[in-house]
Amino acid sequence: MRYTIPLIAALLLAFQAQAQTPSTTTTPSVPATTAPAPGYTATAPHGRKHMTLQQRFDQANTTHDGHLTPDQAKTGMPMVAKHFDAIDKDKKGYVTTEDIHSYTAQRRAAHHAGSHRAASPS
Secondary structure (H helix, E strand, C coil): CCCHHHHHHHHHHHHHHHHHCCCCCCCCCCCCCCCCCCCCCCECCCCCECCCHHHHHHHHCCCCCCCECHHHHHHHCHHHHHCHHHHCCCCCCCECHHHHHHHHHHHHHHHHHHHHHHHCCC
């Protein structure tokens, strides 16, 4: 559990950074039943597309109101769903991208503070 939240934060940041990195690979042309979400960049080794946090949020937010509910998070952003109560600090019943960014920044800061404290001799 100690490493779960920092790992989630790192994954969210890694996906965002990866999506912003220009890619020279192209996606295979396979007929799709639905149009892909804007912002797909490259196919990962495991077959998933890399998308920014905002793009994943927009795809999961089926009501397109900027508010991700727990049910929407379960369907489209399982890691957000897993930590939904911690991300929704104001207990609004929904989270925004700002809430997610704030949560990951808070967890990253807590992780760094814990790392420095553990590395310091007592």
